[in-house]
Amino acid sequence: MAKYAMAVDLDRCQGCRACMEACKIENNTVQSVFWMYVFRLESGEYPDTKMSFLPRPCQHCDNAPCVKVCPVGARYKRQDGLVLTDFERCIGCRYCELACPYGVNYFNWTKPERRQYLDFDDPGIAAVTGGVLPPYQNPDLAVKHGEEQRLTAGGGHFKGVMEKCTFCVHRVEKGLQPACVATCPVGALVFGDVEDESGEVARMLRDRAHFRLLEEAGTRPSVMYFGGAPPTGDSKEIETVKARV
């Protein structure tokens, strides 16, 4: 059984947020939802200003607080390390979101079709897409995954249920990289099986020092950060996205 993990090379990350975009399109998430988010941080005072970038996918913790608190087991941890949400079981209590110290959970506050980017009800487009919404909808997301065959892939399924990064379970099960990793222009994101000694992640763990976010919280994240440094209290976020709706 593989044990998936992500390595983030902060010495490479250019904070371009392509990963965020790839994630949104791959997973058809709706407006102002960012399963993958990249902080652009600034600290220090002019002219000794320091800048840094910090990608924040779901940390897929081995000791996941969200999984612990889920009252109905909709949020669960798979043997292969993925932390997923069963969209057909979630009751929408949003307890997982509060338990998570990383703020990676996104709730479907309303019917997904109400939060599309454009009004796609256009005959011209429908002619091409057959009225699919969004027009670029990814069919893999309608498919159930894992041994338990639970509906866990992609976003924008139901009103009133919780969503978050799935490490692109539907791609991983196909043997592909998560969308964010695949698109990263500078290879700052690496995904793979930590237990595979020949794998890139294992190699990085051998060769380089790394830290994990909020380790003191004891969540044991599956996302390792190489280079750079964890954000300090002094870190100020700049260039926030349009997410406050």
Next chain:
Amino acid sequence: MSTATQEARLPRGVGRLTRGWTIFILAMVAISALGWIAYIREFTQGMTVTGMRNVGTMGGATWGLYITFVVYFVGVSFAGITIAAVIRLFKLDHLRPLARMAEVLTVVSLILGAIAIVADLGQPLRGMINLFRYARPQSPFFGTFTLVISGYLFASLVYLWLTSRRDAAVLAQRPSRLRWIHKIVAAGYTDTPAERERHSKTTFWLAISILPMLVVAHSTLGFVFGLQVGRPGWYSALQAPAFVVLAGVSGTGVLIVLAAIVRKMMVRDVGLNLQVFAWLGRFLMLLLFVYVYFMVTELLTSTYAGSERELQVTREMLWGEYSWIFWSAVIMLVIPLLGLTIQAIRRSWSIPWLVVSGIAVNLGAIGKRYLIAVPSQTHGQLLPYVDGSYTPTWVEFAVVASLLAFGALVIGVFMKVLPIVELEETGHA
């Protein structure tokens, strides 16, 4: 004799529909209706109609007014059953007039708590099924929903019923439109010594078994928050005990108010004398003392030893966005405490004062519940998200208001069906 005059003879104003009462009931129905309209909106359009949003990038609070009131309602329930039990256990006969209303209060507020939880679910219908189908003991939520809502509510209902049987039986002896109800409630109770004996035994044991469960139940609610490492301002061992105590405070407060109202409504003296209120006053004072003590220690630890983020949340609470809520809550709790202390020392109790204190501490309690829930979300992010904010929408206010109204409604109706104050032991068989 006309039935009217016959009913007139039903004690404690049971069955007597005064004008004031009718108006009150209609008002409550109206408010509840408003709440339903609001909720239907929420149910169909989704919780986007509330002020709640995701924490983090969306910069909101994902638990808001609803959870605040879930906690508050469950808190209120605490005092009721406790006091009732205490009265039974320690045979505090001069407090007996409180017992019934205390029990009713518990049942009602628990029901409200349950409804509030459902109102907060994104998938309420699924929730009702899935909780029974999949609920996990590993989730602090489990206790809240099994013990608190089902177990505790059920126990209180049993308790209420058993302790109401005798009065029901007494009323059932007289002709009235409500007789059938009284017959059912009485459930064949014939006031024989043997039955009394058995009854007191049962209630005694019930009380004994309910009390510990109470503490457990309220603690679990505390754990819902207290066990979260990821939330500055939540993660604290004090969370659970503090919950229990504040619960007592709010509950006792409501009880005082309720008692005062009943006292006004009753034509004859029903034994709700100053002595009773004095006892409630002392009880409330005691709880307030303990709570304020907890509050201070809590603040001290979080400001003195608190982490960067802990500090920020506390800062926000003391001087920031939430300071007005915090300080008014503090005032609402401390002023009554002083007032009560003074009265206790001077051994002279004023009912109006007690009522004011009762209301004040409840507002204070609500404020504190809100402060536990919200700031840790909007300002307690551990990653460098820009701080958020949360303002409830009319939908949330409407739903909460309708819950309160519904509670009042139920109590109001109860009063007209069964005596809200136990009938005295007449001794006749």
Next chain:
Amino acid sequence: MACEQEEARGRRNGALGVVPPPIGRWALKLTRRRFIQGSAAAGAAIAGSGFLFGGLDSIVRSPAAKSQLPFVEDFIPTMCWVGKQDCGMMARRIDGRVVKFEGLAGNPRNAGTLCPKGQAQIGAIYDPNRVKTPLIRTNPKGTTGRWREVSWNEALALTAEKVNEVRARSPKMVLWQKGRSKAEKFYDDAFVNAIGSSKLGHGAYCSDAGYRALEYTIGLHGVQHPDMRSTNYLLAWGWNITNAGGNKFCWITWPQQLVAARERGMKVVHIDPRLRSAGPFADTWLPIKPGTDLALALALCQQLIEMGYLDRPYLTTYTNAPHLVGDDGLILRLPGEGDEMVEAVWDPASAGPVRAGSIESPALEGTFEHAGGSCRTAFEVFKAHVVGYTPEWAADITGIAAGDIRTIARDFGDHAMIGSTMVVDGIEIPYRPVSIMSYHMAQQELGFQALRAMTIVTMLVGAVGAVGGVMSDFTWKIHKNYEPFGDLRVDDPPYDFTLKNSKFFPINTGFPGMVAKVMADPGRYGVEEIPEVAILHMVNPMASFPDRKQIMEGYDKFKFVAVISPWLSETADYYADVVLPSATIEKYEGPINASDGYIDATALRIPPMEPLFESRGEIDIYLDLTEAIGTLFGEGGYLDEINKGLTLEGEFALPLYVKPTVREIFDRWARSQGLEGVSYFEEHGVQVKGPIAADKRYGYAVDPPFGGALHRLYGESLLVAQRTMRDKGAEEIYWQDYTALPTWRQLTFDRSPPEYDLTLISYKQIEHKQSRTSFVPLLAELSPGSRVDINPSTAAARAIGHGDPVWVESQNAITGETRRIESVAAITSSIRPDTVGMPHHFGLWTHPVNRGQGASPNEIFYTGEGYMGQTADQSFHVKVRVYPARGEG
């Protein structure tokens, strides 16, 4: 996870990103598996649906869910459309509908990856707000347009009629204007030649002053960029590393090479008023005052000379440094064979002047007596010229500490390893691992001379064309401007409307802003004829060019404007008589260079699906348009010009009297390239031709070295031009910067009154490209709108808080005009306190997504004298004051 390990290995070999498996196998395998899973899911979907389980709000739209199962999946290689980089993309299709674009692994430019803009194109192609049918205007121009949807035939007929009307009189008065051209052969060359029109690019808003400077100085068409695989010390001079690209290549190619270089240990010195551009990739940040780069470059020259970091062999052999300059500033010439005169150098042996090139080692330095006059080597003159430009002098102007300047100069000199060589592909080549990235440094008042000076910095250490040194173009082919620049033409009026060879701009970039100015007032510039008809190709002057007011005054003069664009551009909104809807990615286009500077490759844009709505690819449009105009067929017709442009000869040549499909054209071209046909690109998307050899990459190694160009340290022809300009009565503001050697002077915009105490600069964001993306909702979400980056201290002094609305008011130091726009304060410590920065992507209005995005700095920049360089290039600097917008009526 075999696929993953493959990748892991791929990564270690430097190839970044995911490697999608070959298409054929892929589609098959997937479709079959999905079929099974699909039906399973369908069952589940039905079971899981129903009120109780939220079925009502189920999978975003149910018909979708149904129509999906089972489905056919395939992959079409194509190219991104939005940027200048044209990254390779792989379009994933479901039942013929594109659902995602991913990087095309084979393309050297982006190695299987995509930037946010590329990813978001999926949102652009399905944009219901695209222009769906050809439009004809029904209301007067100069204001928001009202439109009539018409057939292609009607629109083409009308355009052809108007074009022909003018062509009959003078074809040059038809103006074809482009913002970006993604198939020069078809557009800039074939179409323009076929109808004989004038053409105008966007260059002068870009780096063209720099292009001119390098064409003048080293004969190459491009600006400086590093040999990223070998450079060890890089002056990232205004390089917006984390947000923008650079010369020739763009973002993705550069970042990939940069991170590799960083991991190799390359040092980066970031010279820029903003730190945000380089972000964490700067080892040193020198926050320079906007527009003072020339001063810094001159100080670096002075220091390098003082410290003796000089590559004398290079200077002596490949530059005009040893050439003798007389007291009159002109180069001493001796009669050569025949009657031509040859520039002279000093022969120490014979202690006299001899013809350049006639001896091995002429004197590089020294003052000599000759023929009663004294003369000095050009290098001697340069030394004397820069001796006063000390670090202390520069510190006052640039705001960079003298100490820092010294350090940078020393490090630059040290890292240059002057004298060292390296063997590449078996050729021993000088090794100078120091370089400068100077892209877009030209966008300032002294752009041309600043770039000259920066080139000279690298010339002094001999880094031009060395391993690890300075690159500029894909080739070392001498640009056609190099020769003429040696003897600049300055004619008398009347002038062509671009002012080519005029006394105003002897070196002329072709500046749309200036053209607009000329059109508004031709007399003033001695111009008699101005264009009457404009065909706008992928350009939106009103939104993306500075000085909208100026631009509008120009466009008011056009009698007829046809706009070719997928969206209703702002320019179309105000001035188009006809709008011809073009396709975005869904078309054949190219051929496009896909080289990353080390590997040679060519790519083609392949339509991943039929053009949406009634849009058509540009090549289709030009085929139709030329047909309507009557210049499609025959000698000199569009088809003939295409044959010339693509060098389609013999069996591959297009028949001149048959209208071909675009695919057929590319099929012939592909076959002429020795491929089986366009199907090759339809399968692979890109043709990788293999690595570029050292004797093509490095100036020293090519034959003849540097393509035979003598590098002009001393710019005699500039001085000569200046004298002629003065003789012809041009004002100082035009000739002042025509100096043989780069010379510092006070900046015009600095003469604004003191209350305009901040300098405004504009910048690019990674989420956006020019004015082409801010209406793509996916990108508008990442970067929502206009803002003013302002230093905390500056903000505090003006009682401005983060997110406050502010006015930014600019002042034109020449005309005294003031303009202001409203924006939002973004407080950041990564910008100079005396500078404010704004992104230039916003300020659009025709697309609903643009509403509320705020203004663009372009509205408060100025075009014209004082705000453009000596080569007619836009300066993007202006003095502004910033004050809170609240409290104002």
Next chain:
Amino acid sequence: MRKRLTIGMIVVGIALMAISYFVLSAPWGVESVANSNPRMQFAPLVFVVGVMMTFGSALVYEMLPDRFDRD
């Protein structure tokens, strides 16, 4: 008899609670892996029933007519 029944109910009730809590519901264990599903669906319902039985016993105790004992 009544007493026995009552005690019986209490015992069974508590037993049900215990069983559902520790055996039927989602397995315990530090690792969060694989404790997402209850061993038996509706186990929580059993727990609730247990609670109700326990307290319901009071009703039995008090309400069951004495004649039960007499027989």
